[in-house]
Amino acid sequence: MPIKKLKNGSYKVDISVGVDPVTGRRRRKTRMAKSKKEAEELYIALKHKYNSGLQPSQRNLSFNEVIDIYLDNCKLHNKPNYYQIQLYTIDKHITPHFINSNIKKLTHTEIRLFQKQLIDTGLSNKTVNNIMIILKKLFDTAINEKIIDVNPCDGVPNLSIPKKQMKFWTPEQFKAFIKLIDKNEEQLFKVFYTVAYFTGMRCGELLALTWNDIDSVRKEINVYKSLSFIKGEYKITPPKTKNSNRRISINTKLLEMLLEWKEKQKDILEKLQVSSSDNTFIFQYKESPANKDIFSRKIKTICARGEVEPIRLHDLRHSHVALLIHQREDYITIKERLGHASIKTTIDVYGHLFPNKQKETADKLDELF
Structure with missing residues (x-):
């Protein structure tokens, strides 16, 4: 049951909010309420929050297939150096994290968590920002390919970068x-x-x-x-x-x-x-x-x-x-x-x-x- 009365008279709301798009594991949300009515209202609100939104396209492509499309475009329209930087960054930082992801179900929350993990590894703010820029471009590619409707990177702010003093010789x-x-x-x-x-x-x-x-x-x-x-x-x-x-x-x-x-x-x-x-x-x-x-x-x-x-x-x-x-x-x-x-x-x-x-x-x- 999603709503359960506890011995102390309060109510526990426990609902499934689908599968984690990064790990593939089932996710649940638990909230407490003082009355049954409050619990029912909370249940409805949670269900609406996690089930509403635009439906993604019916087209199915894996995250790796989107990467291939993006890199092919990079090779076609940019200098070799630029392509190599994109390939290196994706292979080192992005693919290991998102390799088993369901691209249609990734949200703003997963992107923020990924950004935080990059920060925790000790990378500079500038490097983290560069990785996030490439990740956003991958999702833009998915939008262009009619796989998703919204870029989950939108609204994830860049990290501040302290301005270094320019060096030069007199x-x-x-x-x-x-x-x-x-x-x-x-x-x-x-x-x-x-x-x-x-x-x-x-x-x-x-x-x-x-x-x-x-x-x-x-x-x-x-x-x-x-x-x-x-x-x-x-x-x-x-x-x-x-x-x-x-x-x-x-x-x-x-x-x-x-x-x-x-x-x-x-x-x-x-x-x-x-x-x-x-x-x-x-x-x-x-x-x-x-x-x-x-x-x-x-x-x-x-x-x-x-x-x-x-x-x-x-x-x-x-x-x-x-x-x-x-x-x-x-x-x-x-x-x-x-x-x-x-x-x-x-x-x-x-x-x-x-x-x-x-x-x-x-x-x-x-x-x-």
């Missing part, structure tokens, strides 16, 4: 860093870091550069591709966004440094019996293109020789922006050099680096007194 720090590099033995690194610092290019864009991307007459670098390594093989893809296709003006000394390295590179490749041409990758020093890992690790090695605090490879891009702001360049110029999709992106990411104009404005008000 011109003085960069000069100190470059002086620690042996020009004869480490010319490749000297050129790579200098180009990164004075152009603000992303690492993948730098690695994808070939010599025919350098316009020596106009002193420009043509940026229209990116290089990444996936399972040991390099892939050339379009850059991050449509606006990332751009031409970056470079100074004369940087161009001279590049052309000097071009001659040195020929000698290095000839000794390895590797032919070179204008299609050779600029930062290639062996048969295959260079991997970003070698440039990431080398920063710490070089900094350890002196008193320069190491930064990440990507922070050289931030350093370029700080340099431009120091030279009083405007937002639009910076946006064009970085290849941002909109000026809003530039302001959101780097606005705090610009000098505060409030004191200057306040000082001008003195003229009115």
